[in-house]
Amino acid sequence: MTDWTETYRPTTLSEVRGNNKARDQLEEWAETWDDHRKSVIVHGSPGVGKTSAAHALAGDMGWPVMELNASDSRGADVIEKIAGEAAKSGTLTGGEAGRRLVVLDEADNFHGNADYGGSREVTRVVKDASQPIVLVANEFYEMSKSLRNACETIEFRDVSKRSIVPVLRDICRREGVEFEEEALEKIAESTSGDLRSAVNDLQAVAEEAERLTVDDVVTSERDTTEGIFDFLDELIKEKDAEGALRAAYDVDETPDDLLNWIEDNVPKDYEGAELADAYEFLSNADRWLGRVRATQDYSYWRYATDNMTAGVAASRRGEKGGWTRYGPPSYWSKLGRTKGTRNTRDSIAERIAEREGASVATARREILPFLSAMTHHCKNRALTVRMAAAYDLDESEVSFVTGSGSDTNKVESVVADAAELKAETAVEHSGTAFFEAERSSDDDGTAAAATDDSGDSDDSSGQQALTAATSDESDTGSVSDDTSSADDPDDDQAGLSDFM
Numbered sequence: 001m002t003d004w005t006e007t008y009r010p011t012t013l014s015e016v017r018g019n020n021k022a023r024d025q026l027e028e029w030a031e032t033w034d035d036h037r038k039s040v041i042v043h044g045s046p047g048v049g050k051t052s053a054a055h056a057l058a059g060d061m062g063w064p065v066m067e068l069n070a071s072d073s074r075g076a077d078v079i080e081k082i083a084g085e086a087a088k089s090g091t092l093t094g095g096e097a098g099r100r101l102v103v104l105d106e107a108d109n110f111h112g113n114a115d116y117g118g119s120r121e122v123t124r125v126v127k128d129a130s131q132p133i134v135l136v137a138n139e140f141y142e143m144s145k146s147l148r149n150a151c152e153t154i155e156f157r158d159v160s161k162r163s164i165v166p167v168l169r170d171i172c173r174r175e176g177v178e179f180e181e182e183a184l185e186k187i188a189e190s191t192s193g194d195l196r197s198a199v200n201d202l203q204a205v206a207e208e209a210e211r212l213t214v215d216d217v218v219t220s221e222r223d224t225t226e227g228i229f230d231f232l233d234e235l236i237k238e239k240d241a242e243g244a245l246r247a248a249y250d251v252d253e254t255p256d257d258l259l260n261w262i263e264d265n266v267p268k269d270y271e272g273a274e275l276a277d278a279y280e281f282l283s284n285a286d287r288w289l290g291r292v293r294a295t296q297d298y299s300y301w302r303y304a305t306d307n308m309t310a311g312v313a314a315s316r317r318g319e320k321g322g323w324t325r326y327g328p329p330s331y332w333s334k335l336g337r338t339k340g341t342r343n344t345r346d347s348i349a350e351r352i353a354e355r356e357g358a359s360v361a362t363a364r365r366e367i368l369p370f371l372s373a374m375t376h377h378c379k380n381r382a383l384t385v386r387m388a389a390a391y392d393l394d395e396s397e398v399s400f401v402t403g404s405g406s407d408t409n410k411v412e413s414v415v416a417d418a419a420e421l422k423a424e425t426a427v428e429h430s431g432t433a434f435f436e437a438e439r440s441s442d443d444d445g446t447a448a449a450a451t452d453d454s455g456d457s458d459d460s461s462g463q464q465a466l467t468a469a470t471s472d473e474s475d476t477g478s479v480s481d482d483t484s485s486a487d488d489p490d491d492d493q494a495g496l497s498d499f500m
């Protein structure tokens, strides 16, 4: 069977669903390109139709497409291609004759390609382009500020369930698949905004069943995760190093996902020195995965897998028993592993560590996720502003911590207010711990250390908080303690447990 996401890829903008505003903006941008001659950044989560929209636009405009993928080849080659192309067509006498649409996919991946002068070169080319360029990106703030400023911006939002269901229904009709309406709703619900995943899931279930029912959908969800739970049990509690490695062969997860699963669940059973050892292996695995991403050399996967399976099993001390509630990787740990965002995460963690008197590892594993949950989507705006001020976060960092990736207005206004707050209170070097003070303060956030302008190191609340943060750190087992407090129903942070 052919891949349905390819078969049903929109060929005209009118078939791009669930993002009408963005679609209209894109059309408008193309139609007026001769007047403004600016490139456009199309950004949003994976699978919401950004690349499809760019291609569909080209189709509608009758422009041939030239597609470049930032991570396919060395940055410099890519730049050369665009620059060359732009220069060549610049010699044409203008007009529609030589018009073509340049689609620069994964435009947020030039980040870190500094060796090739990547980001700066792209910005230069984009500014002088004599052809319309659509830059497609997941992470808006992974692109340099000068690149962002040089372009127009169009945001694609996650596709709502309401928009996903009709797409699935349409595909079923065209494929002659009988279905229960609720089955489609269930798929739409579980893929949360990602239309590509929804179409993939539909195809996977439809291939197995005569008639698509809710039960099929639920069973197939369970099938894909059952294996991993058994594996975690074996890895964490039962098998020796070699056995754990072998067991991993049967798990249907990418090494990146597998690492997330292990990292989030191992602290539920390991503690103290064994946990520290396990983390050490996991961070080695993480480094190998980084190398795979950087070099596209997948033979390194083996070393990553060795570390995360055999290494973790070998770290175990003593017998483990009982039943543990393992859970899927948190949104947070997945975030930390997407390309480029790791640097952002680590740099924030360093500042938090300094401010809270904790280690960087503690800041990363224990404090950041909480901050992230507390400031999710900047819902508690006042708190988000205080946090941005306390840790000196810029736009990309605020976007990262709060998970408001594409909501640029929100993020920018938070950073602006944080700057004002800093100017008013001079909090940035006050040396008091922000996080612990916030956490122990009332939910309305009135007792925030961050707004305390004393800057005095013997300020008592700051001192207490510092002690609390430091003592947390020496207790490696506190990872799971903290996790359980996230489930505390008294905790008024909306959606906290969903998020973790």
Ligand SMILES: Nc1ncnc2c1ncn2[C@@H]1O[C@H](COP(=O)(O)OP(=O)(O)OP(=O)(O)O)[C@@H](O)[C@H]1O
Binding pocket: 004, 005, 006, 008, 009, 010, 015, 016, 017, 018, 019, 045, 046, 047, 048, 049, 050, 051, 052, 053, 136, 137, 138, 159, 167, 195, 196, 197, 199
């Ligand atoms: N808005 C949409 N309308 C119709 N189909 C869509 C839409 N979004 C995604 N799809 C389906 O998902 C497939 C993948 O979409 P596409 O590659 O355009 O997503 P994307 O946002 O560019 O994702 P990524 O950032 O991962 O490249 C399409 O081929 C199509 O089948």
